[in-house]
Amino acid sequence: MKLPNIQTLALVGAQYGDEGKGKLVDYYADWADFIARCTGGANAGHTISINGRTYVFHLIPSGILHDKLNVIGNGVALDPRIISEELEILARSGIDCARRLRIAQNAKLVLPQHLVLDRVRESAMGQGKIGTTGRGIGPVYEDHYRRIGLVVNDLLNLDLFVVKLERNLKEATRVLSLYNPELVKEVLHHPHLENGRFYAKKNLFDRDAIIAEYRRYTTILGEMIEDTDSLLRAAVGKKRILLEGSQGNLLSIDHGTYPFVTVCDCTIDGLVKGAGLDRRDVDRVLGIAKAFYITRVGRGPFPTEIGGDRAATWCGRNDVNKEMEQTEAEACGATLESVDPLLQNIAIRRAGKEYGSTTGRPRRIGWFDLPILRYSRKLTGKHIALTKLDVLNECSRIKICTEYQYGGLIRYRIGKKSIEPGDILYEAVIASEVMNCCTPCYREFPGWKRDICDIRSWKKLPQELKNIVLFIEKAADVTVTLLSVGPDREQTIIRDD
Numbered sequence: 277m278k279l280p281n282i283q284t285l286a287l288v289g290a291q292y293g294d295e296g297k298g299k300l301v302d303y304y305a306d307w308a309d310f311i312a313r314c315t316g317g318a319n320a321g322h323t324i325s326i327n328g329r330t331y332v333f334h335l336i337p338s339g340i341l342h343d344k345l346n347v348i349g350n351g352v353a354l355d356p357r358i359i360s361e362e363l364e365i366l367a368r369s370g371i372d373c374a375r376r377l378r379i380a381q382n383a384k385l386v387l388p389q390h391l392v393l394d395r396v397r398e399s400a401m402g403q404g405k406i407g408t409t410g411r412g413i414g415p416v417y418e419d420h421y422r423r424i425g426l427v428v429n430d431l432l433n434l435d436l437f438v439v440k441l442e443r444n445l446k447e448a449t450r451v452l453s454l455y456n457p458e459l460v461k462e463v464l465h466h467p468h469l470e471n472g473r474f475y476a477k478k479n480l481f482d483r484d485a486i487i488a489e490y491r492r493y494t495t496i497l498g499e500m501i502e503d504t505d506s507l508l509r510a511a512v513g514k515k516r517i518l519l520e521g522s523q524g525n526l527l528s529i530d531h532g533t534y535p536f537v538t539v540c541d542c543t544i545d546g547l548v549k550g551a552g553l554d555r556r557d558v559d560r561v562l563g564i565a566k567a568f569y570i571t572r573v574g575r576g577p578f579p580t581e582i583g584g585d586r587a588a589t590w591c592g593r594n595d596v597n598k599e600m601e602q603t604e605a606e607a608c609g610a611t612l613e614s615v616d617p618l619l620q621n622i623a624i625r626r627a628g629k630e631y632g633s634t635t636g637r638p639r640r641i642g643w644f645d646l647p648i649l650r651y652s653r654k655l656t657g658k659h660i661a662l663t664k665l666d667v668l669n670e671c672s673r674i675k676i677c678t679e680y681q682y683g684g685l686i687r688y689r690i691g692k693k694s695i696e697p698g699d700i701l702y703e704a705v706i707a708s709e710v711m712n713c714c715t716p717c718y719r720e721f722p723g724w725k726r727d728i729c730d731i732r733s734w735k736k737l738p739q740e741l742k743n744i745v746l747f748i749e750k751a752a753d754v755t756v757t758l759l760s761v762g763p764d765r766e767q768t769i770i771r772d773d
C-alpha cells in the first residue's frame with residue numbers, strides 16, 4: 277500500500293453519508309496499527325462477513341476483524357445494548373475483542389430514555405420530522421450540552437451512575453409528559469427497548485430495571501473502557517492511525533443541510549475532536565464520494581434526486597417499510613435505462629443495494645453533484661476516493677450536475693452577499709432554504725457499458741469512465757487518488773497515472 281510520509285490517515289464522507297467508508301477502512305486496515313471510530317453512534321451501519329455469514333454492525337469499528345487496536349473515541353454515542361450484542365456475535369466467531377477493542381471513558385452513554393425521546397418526538401413532528409434513525413443520538417447529545425448527560429465511565433462507578441441516572445430520568449420524564457401518554461407507552465414497548473422492560477406505570481421508567489441492565493453492561497464492557505484520548509495522542513507520529521468518519525460532511529450539525537442533519541460534526545474537525553486529537557495530527561484526509569450517483573437517507577434537500585419530488589415521496593412513504601427491497605424487486609421492470617426517472621431511481625437503488633443498513637429504509641438516489649463536492653472540498657481537502665463505480669456499468673448515459681440554478685421567488689441574503697432568483701451557483705449554498713429551491717444543470721456523458729469489476733489499474737479502465745473522472749477533477753479542483761470498482765477489498769484501484 278502506497279502511503280509515503282503518512283502516519284495518520286482520516287477517511288471522511290464527502291456527501292450525505294453511506295459513501296462506502298466501511299470498505300475503505302477494511303482496505304487500509306492492513307496498513308494501520310490503530311483504527312479509531314470517533315463520531316456518530318448506532319445510527320451508522322456497516323456490513324461485515326464472518327465465516328461466510330454477513331452481519332450488520334453499528335458500533336464496532338469496521339476494522340475489528342483485523343488484529344489491530346480498534347478504538348471507539350469520545351465523540352461516539354455508545355449504546356451498550358447494541359455493542360454488547362455485537363461483541364457476542366464476534367465472541368461466538370472466536371474473535372477476542374477484549375484485546376482488540378478500547379472504548380473511550382468519555383464517550384457519551386445512550387440510555388433507554390434517549391431512544392424514547394428520539395422516537396416520540398419524531399412521531400409527533402408529522403410533516404416537520406427529520407427522519408432520524410431512532411437510535412437516540414440526538415437526545416444523547418442534547419443532554420451532553422445541557423450538562424445532564426452520562427458518559428461511559430459512569431458504568432464503572434455504580435453509585436454515581438444511579439445518582440446521574442435519576443437526575444437524567446427526572447428531566448426525560450418531565451419532557452415526555454408533554455406528549456401523548458399512549459404514544460410514549462407504545463414507544464417504550466419497542467423491541468429496541470426490550471419490549472417494555474423499562475416501562476413502569478407509575479413513573480414511566482422502571483429505574484431498577486435500567487440499573488440492573490446497565491450493571492450487566494459494566495461486566496461486559498468494563499475492561500475495555502480506557503482513556504483513549506491519551507492513547508491516541510501518544511501514538512501520533514509513532515504508530516499508523518486510521519480515523520474512520522461516520523456519516524458525511526452534508527449531514528454535519530455544523531456544516532450540513534441544517535436542520536436535516538445528524539447531531540455530530542461529521543467533518544474532519546469533528547472526527548479529530550472525537551479522537552482527542554488535533555487537525556494538525558492528521559497527515560492526509562481522504563474524502564469519500566459515491567460515484568456517479570449519490571444517496572441520501574431521511575428528509576432534507578437533495579437537488580439532484582432522480583425523479584425529484586415523486587421519488588422523495590416514494591421513499592418517504594416507504595420510510596418504515598423494512599420489506600422495501602423485496603417490494604421494489606417485484607414491483608416493476610425498472611432498469612438503469614428506464615425513461616421514467618422514478619423507475620431509473622429504483623433500478624439504481626437495487627443495483628447499488630441502497631437500503632439503509634440501520635433502518636432498512638430505501639436510500640434516496642441522485643446524480644453526482646459537483647456543487648456539493650466543491651463545498652465539501654473546502655472542508656475535506658483535495659484528495660478524493662470514488663466508490664461504487666461499478667453500479668452504473670450498464671447505464672448508457674451518465675448525468676453530472678455541474679451547477680445549480682437558484683429558483684427561489686425572492687432574493688436570499690447570506691451574510692454580505694445575496695442570491696437572486698435565476699442565479700447560477702457553482703458551489704452549494706448549504707442553507708436548506710436555498711438548496712430546496714435549486715434546480716441542477718447537467719452535463720451528460722456516454723456510459724462505458726461493460727463490467728469493470730475485474731479491472732485493477734487506472735490505465736485499463738474504459739476511456740468513457742476516465743473522461744468523467746478527469747472532468748470531475750478539473751471542475752471541482754480535486755485529485756481522485758482511489759477508485760472502488762466492487763465491494764471486495766481487491767476491487768480497488770490506486771491511481772498511478
Ligand code: IMP
Pocket residue numbers: 292293294319320321406407408409410411412413414522523527536537538539572573574575
Ligand atoms: P439521527 O442521526 O438518527 O439523529 O438522524 C438524523 C439524520 O441523519 C437522518 O436524516 C438520518 O437518516 C441521517 N443519518 C444518520 N446516520 C446516518 C448514516 O449513517 N448514513 C446516512 N444517513 C444517516
